Amino acid sequence: MSSEAVVHPTYGNWRRPRRPGLGPFGLVGTFGVFGGLVLALLVSLISLVAALFVLVPVVVFLVPLTIRTQDGRNLYQLMALRIGWIRRKAKGATTYTSGPLSQRPGGRFHPPGLLNGVSVDEGRDAYDRPFGVLHHAGRNLYTIVLGCEPDGGSLVDPDQVDVWVAAWGEWLARLSHEPGLRGATVVVETAPDPGTRLANEVLDRIQPDAPPAARAVMEEVVQRYPAASSEMHTYITLTYSPASGQKRDREGVITDLAIRIPGLLSGLVGAGGGSAAPLSAERIAEVVRVAYDPAVAGDVLSVRARHGGTGLQWDDAGPAAAVETVSAYQHDSGVSRTWLLTLAPRGTVRSNVLRGLLEAAPGTRRKRVALLYRPIDPATSARIVEADRRAAQFMATSGRGMVQARAASEVRAAEQTAAEEASGAGLVEFSLMLTVTVDSAAQLADASVTVRNMQAAARISLRPADRMQAAAFCCTLPVGVLPWEHVLIPHELQEAL
Structure with a gap:
């Protein structure tokens, strides 16, 4: 007889991109250091006092670049965030009202903030299924939303999970070859089950002449079951931009997206996504409506079950009123707080590392976990991995002396990344955002404790999105809002800082 040890697959080898430049200065700070030294040396040929007057402002400019937070932000970036918050608050941009009694034209409940300039169209794919297309007019971006029902990892063999993970990695690698794709987002939304679907399925089928005992049992099941259950929805958004130099109307873009949807859905099914289908414009509006007003979730499910749809339009999916504060975002019947990822799990992890983070959190009205992906084209990927390899x-x-363990580990990780990229693997930048919605501001303290416990179990580090809660709330919605597309400073310049 022989026994074989069970080997559980592990995953990892993600790395934070190394910032170019000298130490904590970054590329801009490095140019400032050498430029200031050269200028001071030239001026010192004339007068040492004049050289001192030149050197002092350079030092004052460079010192804030060396002081950084855990997620790599320097003092200039923190100051810009506070100045932007003060300006928005002075202009009244932190308060939003809509509806017939507001000053908004049209008298409808249009979504606020980053969704203010978004419009929705609808097309049909090769299987004649309707799908909604969100057009971000400010950036000329088009977003489609795919809904899926993942199979889950319970009672599944580790080999099958490993196959799913490999298929998911292959699907992400394919995104770098998608023409015009700017980013993708996976949103996992959980909420307590209101019991509406169960009540509609059970109560309507009870016969009038049923025994009283059987009727009482079924009614008790309908009443008590939702207290211990939750609902989970998974959405995947893909945001495209038209090819540069080509002027295409909306109909042409929608036709192009309709051709791509079947191939994208087949890849999701192979990665354990279960049954996947595109979301119609009405379903997208319903998701946004429930996110801004969680109290209507049961009504939306009930109307959809009885009539097959709600007839909700995008222009009526927003809140009647919303107020943004430093650490929270209040909207209709809910108060939300959003956290941003600052540190991914270090070392190797197993496939269930995020399971506790994705499950429903007790004491919350709704919770959304958004994984943001920014695919990198193959040419740029090769340059990045080679630069990281040389830097490591x-x-x-x-x-001096013996090589430190961390430096040796970075060398091995960089070599492995370069080898995988050379064999055809894709390179993707990723991040994570978490939004928790509760009924009142007094419950935010308990929600913060819950989030701290979840991030400890997931081996990640999160920080609240202070002074940008409204924008962060929109980023966790399945509407295709990509944070790097809505910044004043280009992404390349931010990396240089």
């Missing part, structure tokens, strides 16, 4: 080797060999 330089850091490992430039130290």
Whole structure:
């Protein structure tokens, strides 16, 4: 007889992109250091006092670049965030009202903030299924939303989970070859089950002449079952931009997206996504409506079950009133707080590392976990992995004496990444955002404790999105809002800082 040890697959090897430049200065700070030294040396040929007057402002400019938070932000970025908050608050942009009694034209409940300039069209794919297309007019971006019902990892063999993870990685790698794709988002939304679907399925089928005991049992099941259950929805958004130099109307873009949907859905099914289908414009409006007003979730489910649809339009999916504060976002019947990822799990992890984070949180009205992906084209991926490989080797060999363990680990990780990229793997930048919605501001303290416990179990580090709660709330909705597309400073310049 022989026994074989069970090997559980592990995953990892993600790395934060190394910032170019000298130490904590970044590329801009490095140019400032050398430029200031050269200028001071030239001025010192004339007068040492004049050189001192030149050197002092340079030092004052460079010191804030060396002071950074855990997620890499320097003092200039923190100051810009506070100044932007003060300006928005002075202009009254932190308060939003809509509806017939507001000053908004049209008298409808249009979504606020980053969704203010979004319009929705609808098309049909190759299987004649309706799908909604969100047009972000400010950035000329088009978003489609796919809904799926993942199979889950309970009672599933580790080998099957490993196959799903490999298929998901292949699907993400394919995104870098999608023409015009700017980013993708996976949103997992959980909420307590209101019991509406169960009541509609059971109560309407009870016969009038049923025994009283059987009727009482079924009514008790309908009443008590939702207290211990939750509903979970998974949405995947894909945001495209028309090819540069080509002027295409909306109908042409919608036709192009309709051709791509079947191939995208087949990849999701192979990655354990279960039954997947595109979301219609009405379903997208319903998701946004419930997110801004969680109290109507049961009504939306009930109307959809009885009439087959709600008839809700995008222009009526927003809140009647919303107020943004430093650490929270209040909207209709809910108060939300959003957290941003600052540190991914270090080392190797198993496939269930995020399971506790994705499950329903007790004491909350709704919870959304958004995984944001920014695919990188193959040419840029090759340059990045080679640059990281050279930087890791330089850091490992430039130290005195024995090479440190962390430097050696970075070298191995960089070599593995370069080898995988050369064999055809894709390179994707990713992040995570978490939004928790409760009934009142007094419950936010308990929600914060719950989030701290969940992030500890998931081995990640999160920070509240203070002074940008409204924008962060929109980023966790399945509407295709990509944070890097809505910044004043370009992404490349931010990396240089």
